[in-house]
Amino acid sequence: MIVLLVAINGGFSHAQSDTDSIHHHYTIADHLGVPPEPTNKPVTSIKTKPNIETNSIIHTGQLDEPNSPQFGHLARLSGQKKTLTPQKRKQLDGLLVLNNSSQQAVPRNIQQQDSLPDINQEQPNSHSLNQQLQATKIQGSIASRIIDPNLFITKGAFLDCILETAISSDVAGMTRCQLSRDIYSTNGKVLLLEKGSHIVGEYQTGLEQGQARIFVLWDRIETPTGVILDLASPGTDSLGRSGHSGYVDGHFGQRFGSAMLLSLIGDVGTYYANKSKGNSNTIQFGDTIGGTKDLASIALQYSIHIKPTLYKNQGEHINVFVARDLDFRSVYELKLSQ
Incomplete structure (x- = not known):
């Protein structure tokens, strides 16, 4: 009887303990509140890569062997093999930008210049048939038309002039001459430069040994009607030879x-x-x-x-070879005469 009572009492005690435990769990849950819903973003561990200072790496499929010990892990990636598989080569492309922020990536065309041959080096067969067969290409000319030949003096015209000042080549200086005849337009119909127009020129000092002509650059022309035009043309003799001859003093x-x-x-x-050799008194x-x-x-x-000097007297005839097209449209206008 006693044993039976103890067993019954123990069973009730165990049931009460389970009830208290369940109630205790409910109490803790009420204090903690509703648990948060799990997020869908997986948590991954972040690993920082060591700061590696690299030199330029060329896309050759092979790794350089730098002297720095920081590249030890790169050599262990392939088991001390330089040839990379295509997958590892794609992964290696990311290492090209691992340079310091103070360094800039070297363009690929500059990196590949080391492997190019030096074209400036002299080739042994500089007169080979391949080079002799290179033809000379000359740029062609396109024809054009003078807008108004009545108001143009084209390049190549001659201006007959008489010196008003003497020339001495000892010192650089200026000179002037006067047109001895009227100069007409290219088609010969319109008078553009009147007789008596003045041309101003300049010359440099000194002649070289053996020279007998002096170069004069005729710079500007002024007509009696007040028209001024930049000429910038060389002086010649009556036959068109460049320079002016004269008396040369060779000193x-x-x-x-x-x-x-x-x-x-x-x-x-x-x-x-x-x-007086033998005379003791000498x-x-x-x-x-x-x-x-x-x-x-x-x-x-x-x-x-000492350089020679050229003298040319005033009053002598010279010529000016027009070296550019002279346009008079800005100062002259043609009208029909009644």
């Missing part, structure tokens, strides 16, 4: 006179020195004679570079 006396005089003095001293001037020869060579060294 022979100035170039060689002092040297010849000093040499003559030295020869006279040598003559008297040889003539004074020797050997050092003086040697110094005279040295002075002669020094004088010749400085005077030999």
Whole structure:
């Protein structure tokens, strides 16, 4: 009987304990509230890549072998093999931008220049048949038409002129001449440059040895009616040869006179020195004679570079070769005469 009562009492006690436990769980759940709904975004671990300083990597399918120990993990990726599979090569494309922010990516065309041959190097067969067969290509010309030939003086015309000033090439200077006849348009119908128009020119100093002509650039022309036109054309002679001829002074006396005089003095001293050899009372001037020869060579060294001078007198006839098309449409206008 006692055993039965204990068993019954224990069963009721166990049932009450289960009821208290369930009630306890309900109480905790009420305090925590409704649990949040799980999100669909999976949580992934973020791994930071080490800051790697790389040099330029060329798309060759192979890895360089840098000296820096920071590239050790790159060599272990392929098991010390340089040739990469296509999949790893695609992954390696991302490493091309792993340079520091202070460095810029090198363009591929610049990276590939190392493998290109140097075209500036001289080829052994510079006169080969392949090079001799290269034809010379000349750009063609397109014909055009003068808008109004009545108001143009075209390139190649001659202007006959008379010098009003003399020319000396010792010093650079200006000169002027006067047209000796009327100059008409290209078609010969309209008078554009009247007789008596003045042309102003300029020339440089000095002639080279052997030259007998001076170059004059005729710059501007002014007509009696007040028309001014930039000419910028060279002067010629009556046959069209460039430059103006004249009397040329070669300065022979100035170039060689002092040297010849000093040499003559030295020869006279040598003559008297040889003539009086045996006479114990004669004074020797050997050092003086040697110094005279040295002075002669020094004088010749400085005077030999004197340039010749060209003289051209006023009143002589010259020509000006028109080197550009002269357009008079801005100052002249044609009208029908009644």
